[in-house]
Amino acid sequence: MGTDIYGIIEARHPSAGEDWYEGEPWPVSMPLYPLYDGRDYAAFGCLFGVRNWLSWTPVAAGRGLPADVSEPIRADYANELDAALQGCTWVSWAELRELDMAVRPAARGMLQIRPGQNSGVYQYRIDDQWPDEVVEQYGIPPLGASPVEALAGRWEVAGATLEYGPVTRLDVLGPGTGWEHVFEVMRALAHRFGPDGVRxxxxxx
Structure with a gap:
């Protein structure tokens, strides 16, 4: 069964904390969807430690709901609360803007296989040996008998396209992943509310 992400961007009101201000400290700005509508576990693991199959050091894992989270978000979360819900956390734009996008996970790399032109992509974590099932179906990769000394590369076998290489944060959070739209909105809001005032x-x- 797959894992889906739900999220909302909040911005802290400039007058929050003032005696006269009676509104929400963190008024809701906009939901994660439609900015991001993917299900990329490599990104989930990188940012939040969920489905962390590549063994990233997560940016913001297991923090729970912020103590001062807006009531609409608290209500949404409570309405969806069930045994399947997991990984509730948050991250500020101040943290995201400072990310070193060259950071890699513990895994040596990732192998992606597209069996056919109109098929989905299968991903494999690669450490010190090629997966037995991949070798059995597609043979030993032309990159070498072991991934230890293998360079990144792309090749085709029996109508399937295989691609191997190391993974960085840029690969899973950068252009083309969908996360660039989330980051752009948070960056724009930070011009008004400050880097620590957007999460x-x-x-x-």
């Missing part, structure tokens, strides 16, 4: 609250099921 993304997420949970998974």
């Amino acid at each position: 993304l609250v997420v949970w998974f099921d």
